[in-house]
Amino acid sequence: MMPAPSPVGTAPARSPLRRNDASDARPRSTPDGQVRRIVLAGEAIDYRVVRAKRSSIGMNVGLAGLTVRASRWVSIREIESTLAQHSEWILRQLAWWQERRRDVLPQAWKTGAPILYQGRELALALRPAHRKEIAADLLNLTVLHPSPHDEESIAAFVVHWLKDEALRLALPLVEATAARITDSPPSVALSNARSEWGSCNRNGEIRLSWRLVHLPPRLAHYVVAHEVAHLVELNHSPRFWALVETLFPGHAAARRALQDWTALLE
Numbered sequence: 001m002m003p004a005p006s007p008v009g010t011a012p013a014r015s016p017l018r019r020n021d022a023s024d025a026r027p028r029s030t031p032d033g034q035v036r037r038i039v040l041a042g043e044a045i046d047y048r049v050v051r052a053k054r055s056s057i058g059m060n061v062g063l064a065g066l067t068v069r070a071s072r073w074v075s076i077r078e079i080e081s082t083l084a085q086h087s088e089w090i091l092r093q094l095a096w097w098q099e100r101r102r103d104v105l106p107q108a109w110k111t112g113a114p115i116l117y118q119g120r121e122l123a124l125a126l127r128p129a130h131r132k133e134i135a136a137d138l139l140n141l142t143v144l145h146p147s148p149h150d151e152e153s154i155a156a157f158v159v160h161w162l163k164d165e166a167l168r169l170a171l172p173l174v175e176a177t178a179a180r181i182t183d184s185p186p187s188v189a190l191s192n193a194r195s196e197w198g199s200c201n202r203n204g205e206i207r208l209s210w211r212l213v214h215l216p217p218r219l220a221h222y223v224v225a226h227e228v229a230h231l232v233e234l235n236h237s238p239r240f241w242a243l244v245e246t247l248f249p250g251h252a253a254a255r256r257a258l259q260d261w262t263a264l265l266e
């Protein structure tokens, strides 16, 4: 369970930052820090400034946009000069994530359309067949279907399959992870939640977003470990995080990386 407004856990970041026209450049405060705008190589870029205890200026680009972390002693002028020095890298990263955002599910369900499966971008390959079937390999998501040109049917069939996959991939992981810390196996169900990757309640019921199927397996695994740890510690105390670390060594890095993908939920 991830009680708001705690910034921990697998709850998503705030709404994604989009690149807009530069007409409204006033900084705004959000729970995650201040949102500002800078023009890099002629392009208006929104970025979030988070004040943190650190000696250097940290930059991160994820699905939700550019985030800068700096101590509160660092001026905006210093931050912007650092951003300007790294503008090429920033624009390249933003473009990469822009692609991911677009390619989570196809806009048109046609052969060649990109789809995100377990952190990999696959190309849809639609083939006529009597029997409906789907298979993923390294490059393609091959869909056999009686009406390969009926986009609505294809979309429904593929999304249904993705949900099945989400459960197929997560269930053994939940069971194996839970078996390490409790004798009572949790009940697991998929959710369509737009607000979180997963949740756990005091009845030992774990809900997982079916969109976990889009994530690199390691990050989905972290979400599972996080929720399973809540079976024993229904809080975000130091004891909880120590338990997560036991179940998923190196969890802090995965937790940070997951932040880059949270906009997938929105």
Ligand SMILES: [Zn+2]
Pocket (backbone or CB within 6 Å): 001, 002, 008, 009, 010, 226, 230, 235, 236
């Ligand atoms: Zn949690």
